[in-house]
Amino acid sequence: MTQAMTRALGMMSGTSLDGVDAALIETDGVRIADFGRSAYRAYSGNESAMLHGALGQWQDGPDAAEAGALSVAAHAALADGFPEAELVGYHGQTLAHDPGGRGTHQAGDGAALARRLGRPVVWDFRSEDVRQGGEGAPLAPFFHWACAEWAVAQGHLPRAPVAFLNLGGVGNLTWVDPSAPAPEAPGACIAFDTGPANAPLNDLMRARRGQARDEGGALAALGQPDEGAIARFLTHPHFARPLPKSLDRDAFPDLAASVAHLPDADAAATLTHAAAAAVAAGLALLPQAPDRVLVCGGGRHNGAMMAALDARLPARVAPVEEAGLDGDMLEAQAFGWLAVRVLRGLPTSGPGTTGAPGPVCGGRISHPGRG
Numbered sequence: 001m002t003q004a005m006t007r008a009l010g011m012m013s014g015t016s017l018d019g020v021d022a023a024l025i026e027t028d029g030v031r032i033a034d035f036g037r038s039a040y041r042a043y044s045g046n047e048s049a050m051l052h053g054a055l056g057q058w059q060d061g062p063d064a065a066e067a068g069a070l071s072v073a074a075h076a077a078l079a080d081g082f083p084e085a086e087l088v089g090y091h092g093q094t095l096a097h098d099p100g101g102r103g104t105h106q107a108g109d110g111a112a113l114a115r116r117l118g119r120p121v122v123w124d125f126r127s128e129d130v131r132q133g134g135e136g137a138p139l140a141p142f143f144h145w146a147c148a149e150w151a152v153a154q155g156h157l158p159r160a161p162v163a164f165l166n167l168g169g170v171g172n173l174t175w176v177d178p179s180a181p182a183p184e185a186p187g188a189c190i191a192f193d194t195g196p197a198n199a200p201l202n203d204l205m206r207a208r209r210g211q212a213r214d215e216g217g218a219l220a221a222l223g224q225p226d227e228g229a230i231a232r233f234l235t236h237p238h239f240a241r242p243l244p245k246s247l248d249r250d251a252f253p254d255l256a257a258s259v260a261h262l263p264d265a266d267a268a269a270t271l272t273h274a275a276a277a278a279v280a281a282g283l284a285l286l287p288q289a290p291d292r293v294l295v296c297g298g299g300r301h302n303g304a305m306m307a308a309l310d311a312r313l314p315a316r317v318a319p320v321e322e323a324g325l326d327g328d329m330l331e332a333q334a335f336g337w338l339a340v341r342v343l344r345g346l347p348t349s350g351p352g353t354t355g356a357p358g359p360v361c362g363g364r365i366s367h368p369g370r371g
């Protein structure tokens with residue numbers, strides 16, 4: 001039986017703390033019928049500074065309520081431009097993530113957003129997975145299965161295993177078999193957080209140059225990576241952990257310290273190559289290497305990062321646009337697609353993606369007027 005399609009708006013504000021992405025998607029929570037328009041709202045300097053100051057805080061932290069209110073207001077302003085969306089998927093701002101300890105914290109009250117928008121909002125996507133013993137992240141992998149299935153149907157990809165690599169503040173990778181009948185089917189998706197991606201590089205650029213990022217990878221392209229520092233970085237326990245696994249944004253404090261003595265360009269090149277080396281270390285743990293790695297997220301705009309991946313991965317590396325997808329909006333689309341899955345009672349994660357013991361139906365639905 002064919003399920004009705006829902007037009008959902010997915011919204012994501014990632015670990016880079018640069019702003020909020022929003023994108024429309026039409027789906028039954030399994031297949032993608034259509035992608036829609038999208039928008040981005042950058043955080044102001046003050047907003048970004050506020051959120052940076054709140055990083056690491058839990059629900060009872062001194063700035064958590066203010067960060068949550070900021071997040072709700074920013075998302076509401078963006079969602080107002082999408083009156084056609086029947087349902088909203090709201091990720092919230094991750095401030096802390098420690099699935100084996102205190103849990104995971106995405107600031108922002110979805111019930112407040114639902115009241116403000118007068119539309120149902122699906123939110124708190126990660127807690128249930130953590131409660132059931134999973135990592136709570138990454139959650140885009142089931143959507144990567146849907147993207148692969150869509151791209152195969154459109155003739156953009158062969159029906160063969162492929163990997164999606166997201167390079168945000170943190171990196172995550174999904175190995176997908178588009179022949180699998182559903183994302184929760186055993187063997188359909190294997191996913192994990194690769195390591196730091198852009199966050200340490202952004203922090204370096206902010207500290208040394210007063211800039212938000214290494215535009216295009218121009219600075220890193222002028223430097224030489226310190227291979228000794230990269231080899232030490234790869235001794236971090238994360239890289240020996242079995243898949244799947246997730247990370248907090250600031251899980252690698254020693255990495256920044258290891259480039260402190262280097263000139264700016266060499267420091268940028270080292271952090272860029274460290275991100276790529278982390279991906280290579282993760283790929284080596286997969287039972288079957290993909291022959292193509294499709295890159296999404298802001299890091300694919302960094303030429304030095306793409307060159308480093310090309311040099312270090314045993315696979316062909318290409319932006320996800322090669323498969324007809326929008327690499328800047330994939331995560332926002334993911335949370336629209338996941339919102340529809342929550343509405344339909346379908347699983348949002350499972351053993352292959354978060355290490356949960358079985359399929360997990362995560363997410364909470366808040367209806368306007370009902371809380």
Ligand SMILES: Nc1ncnc2c1ncn2[C@@H]1O[C@H](COP(=O)(O)OP(=O)(O)OP(=O)(O)O)[C@@H](O)[C@H]1O
Pocket residue numbers: 013014015016017018166167168169170171198199202213214215216217296297298299301302331
């Ligand atoms: N033109 C560019 N040149 C260099 N780097 C870029 C460019 N555009 C984006 N980036 C990098 O990508 C980052 C944003 O990526 P993205 O929006 O995918 O991350 P995010 O959604 O915040 O994070 P996450 O995937 O961790 O949740 C920027 O902070 C910057 O480091």
Ligand SMILES: CC(=O)N[C@H]1[C@@H]2OC[C@@H](O2)[C@@H](O)[C@@H]1O[C@H](C)C(=O)O
Pocket residue numbers: 014015094097104136137138139140141168169170171172193246247331
């Ligand atoms: C806890 C958390 O917010 N994790 C983010 C972060 O940013 C990238 C990586 O680390 C990934 O695990 C996740 O985001 C994406 C959207 C995910 O869940 O797939």
